[in-house]
Amino acid sequence: MAAVASNGQALxxxxxxxxxYNIGKPNEAEILHGLSLRIxxxxxxxxxxxxxxxxxxxxxxxxxxxRMTSGEYRIQGAPVASLDDSALTLRRRSTLGFVFxxxxxxxxxxxxxxxxxxxxxxxxxxxxxxxxxxxxxxxxVGLAKAVDKRPAELSGGMQQRVAIARALVLDPPLVLAxxxxxxxxxxxxxxxxxxxxRMHGERGTSFVIVTHDxxxxxxxxxxxxxxxxxxxxxxxxxxxxxxx
Amino acid sequence: xxxxWLGFETRVAVRFLREGRLQTLLIMVGVAAGxxxxxxxxxLITGLQANTFNKTLxxxxxxxxxxxxxxxxxxxxxxxxxxxxxxxxxxxxRLRSVANWQSLVPALExxxxxxxxxxxxxxxxxxxxxxxxxxxALSGVELDAYDRVVKxxxxxxxxxxxxxxxxxxxxxxxxxxxxxxxxxRLTLRTGNVSETVRVTAVVDLGVRELNRRSVVVPLRLxxxxxxxxxxxxxxxxxxxxxxxxxxxxxxLRAEYPYRIESWQETNAQLVSALNAQSxxxxxxxxxxxxxxVLGIASVLVVSVVQKRREIGILRAMGATRGQMVRVFLVQxxxxxxxxxxxxxxxxxxxxxxxxxxxxxxxxxPLFDIVxxxxxxxxxxxxxxxxxxxxxIAPARRAAAMDPAxxxxx
Numbered sequence: 001m002a003a004v005a006s007n008g009q010a011l012x013x014x015x016x017x018x019x020x021y022n023i024g025k026p027n028e029a030e031i032l033h034g035l036s037l038r039i040x041x042x043x044x045x046x047x048x049x050x051x052x053x054x055x056x057x058x059x060x061x062x063x064x065x066x067r068m069t070s071g072e073y074r075i076q077g078a079p080v081a082s083l084d085d086s087a088l089t090l091r092r093r094s095t096l097g098f099v100f101x102x103x104x105x106x107x108x109x110x111x112x113x114x115x116x117x118x119x120x121x122x123x124x125x126x127x128x129x130x131x132x133x134x135x136x137x138x139x140x141v142g143l144a145k146a147v148d149k150r151p152a153e154l155s156g157g158m159q160q161r162v163a164i165a166r167a168l169v170l171d172p173p174l175v176l177a178x179x180x181x182x183x184x185x186x187x188x189x190x191x192x193x194x195x196x197x198r199m200h201g202e203r204g205t206s207f208v209i210v211t212h213d214x215x216x217x218x219x220x221x222x223x224x225x226x227x228x229x230x231x232x233x234x235x236x237x238x239x240x241x242x243x244x
Numbered sequence: 245x246x247x248x249w250l251g252f253e254t255r256v257a258v259r260f261l262r263e264g265r266l267q268t269l270l271i272m273v274g275v276a277a278g279x280x281x282x283x284x285x286x287x288l289i290t291g292l293q294a295n296t297f298n299k300t301l302x303x304x305x306x307x308x309x310x311x312x313x314x315x316x317x318x319x320x321x322x323x324x325x326x327x328x329x330x331x332x333x334x335x336x337x338r339l340r341s342v343a344n345w346q347s348l349v350p351a352l353e354x355x356x357x358x359x360x361x362x363x364x365x366x367x368x369x370x371x372x373x374x375x376x377x378x379x380x381a382l383s384g385v386e387l388d389a390y391d392r393v394v395k396x397x398x399x400x401x402x403x404x405x406x407x408x409x410x411x412x413x414x415x416x417x418x419x420x421x422x423x424x425x426x427x428x429r430l431t432l433r434t435g436n437v438s439e440t441v442r443v444t445a446v447v448d449l450g451v452r453e454l455n456r457r458s459v460v461v462p463l464r465l466x467x468x469x470x471x472x473x474x475x476x477x478x479x480x481x482x483x484x485x486x487x488x489x490x491x492x493x494x495x496l497r498a499e500y501p502y503r504i505e506s507w508q509e510t511n512a513q514l515v516s517a518l519n520a521q522s523x524x525x526x527x528x529x530x531x532x533x534x535x536x537v538l539g540i541a542s543v544l545v546v547s548v549v550q551k552r553r554e555i556g557i558l559r560a561m562g563a564t565r566g567q568m569v570r571v572f573l574v575q576x577x578x579x580x581x582x583x584x585x586x587x588x589x590x591x592x593x594x595x596x597x598x599x600x601x602x603x604x605x606x607x608x609p610l611f612d613i614v615x616x617x618x619x620x621x622x623x624x625x626x627x628x629x630x631x632x633x634x635x636i637a638p639a640r641r642a643a644a645m646d647p648a649x650x651x652x653x
Contacts, residue, residue, distance in 0.1 A: 092562050094562075100557075104553065106554055108263040117558070122562065
């Protein structure tokens with residue numbers, strides 16, 4: 001299936017990507033079968049599909065957390081297949097932000113420290129300006145008063161908003177979110193989704209969101225549906241109901 | 245923006261340790277106990293050895309130079325092609341002087357390894373006071389030079405060490421046996437020669453038999469008493485490094501035709517005992533270190549398993565494998581360093597308890613135990629390095645963790 005044409009500049013391009021596990025063993029299984037996908041700058045894409053369709057595997061490959069078995073993958077035009085682990089890590093640091101299903105904040109650090117962690121990883125220190133930037137982001141997701149709280153003191157929705165602020169703190173061109181509302185009640189889920197859309201609107205960051213929730217998928221700009229490791233549907237959504 | 249060395253690693257390592265407080269406490273107590281045992285045993289053995297060393301060698305030179313023994317030369321050389329059976333009886337050794345000792349002393353004093361040289365005349369005699377008679381070992385010395393070799397002045401228990409003509413310093417047991425105190429007179433007799441001397445000081449040489457026999461007199465008086473005018477029976481040397489004595493004696497033997505002996509050769513059994521002690525201490529230290537390393541490693545391995553998700557998140561956020569390795573190495577170093585400090589404090593307490601409780605018959609501590617700063621730093625340094633080494637395996641495990649897998653858990 002052909003990718004949806006985009007007028008924007010290609011941010012990531014996957015070309016006939018295959019991914020197999022347990023290669024050479026009796027239980028070898030191919031999860032992605034020659035999948036091609038192109039995501040332009042500024043797109044807000046929902047990645048949907050039944051369990052076991054390969055959504056998380058695809059997201060991990062896009063996020064440079066897993067290597068593909070074969071195919072081509074380019075980020076901002078540069079191929080990444082041949083990069084070693086260290087180069088992949090640096091690429092991930094500079095290009096990608098992550099929001100995971102289970103919040104995945106560092107429990108030993110406060111909300112503010114979690115958000116500034118990417119600066120600490122990058123340079124070994126956090127400048128006052130960077131700390132201020134993180135505070136602004138936390139305020140933007142409605143957590144101005146929770147900066148010094150530990151994750152355990154925050155609700156699931158609040159934790160996910162901290163994760164969104166953290167994913168955006170280095171201003172990456174692409175944020176990958178793996179079921180960011182999967183563990184939240186409907187109200188919190190809507191709240192988080194509104195924040196994601198707002199950040200997209202304000203900052204022009206591209207988002208790829210894996211979700212099981214058709215209601216949320218319908219509020220994205222584009223929906224890519226995976227079935228059995230291949231793209232079954234890839235279409236733009238014209239009528240977006242914002243702020244529902 | 246400049247980067248801060250180990251800023252990320254240190255911050256995360258400290259938080260990980262603080263988060264697992266109980267584990268961190270247990271591991272630090274383990275390190276502290278290990279370091280305390282190592283430091284205490286080391287200080288105890290060092291103190292014990294120093295005490296044994298001082299007691300045994302305090303009155304002995306590091307190297308002594310004496311004339312060669314008289315030997316019996318065969319009366320007739322065996323003829324070529326013939327076998328001769330002969331039997332020679334060893335000669336009785338007469339008191340003889342070290343040849344050319346006056347020129348040898350300044351030559352030895354010029355050597356950088358030599359700290360002090362003292363010429364001595366020694367031989368047997370009798371000490372008489374009233375009805376009492378006691379056989380004694382006479383030593384004729386120049387007091388200042390002799391003091392540099394055997395630190396005689398430090399051993400004075402009564403009186404003031406002085407050796408003007410007609411004066412003598414005697415051992416504590418001898419003073420007791422003959423009822424002598426500083427200022428009292430004593431007659432010394434050898435063969436047909438007798439001299440009366442005044443006791444200036446009583447010394448405790450650390451060994452009862454030495455205290456019972458020792459009489460130290462001026463060099464000239466001993467020469468006169470022992471019939472060796474102008475001669476000395478030995479040159480006693482103190483070296484800068486006591487442990488170099490054996491090699492130095494070997495070197496001197498190659499150059500000079502004298503009987504030259506190091507303290508190690510004269511006290512072979514003591515050296516063996518000290519070596520055995522050192523080996524035992526080394527073994528105990530090594531075993532305790534292994535236990536400490538295994539303790540740190542096992543707790544950190546558990547920590548890596550517990551922190552899989554955090555490791556995955558950090559890796560996903562762009563932390564490199566190297567950074568994750570260093571996070572755990574820094575944890576090992578912190579645990580090692582803080583555990584060492586606590587351990588050193590414990591060792592000092594143990595030393596204080598030992599000194600307070602274990603005392604000799606006279607109520608004084610058996611011997612001095614101190615924890616030298618160099619030893620403390622060495623033990624703490626080794627424990628910290630061991631902490632880092634112990635963290636290597638867990639750290640590599642953390643770095644090898646697949647972030648995608650770790651996050652899914």
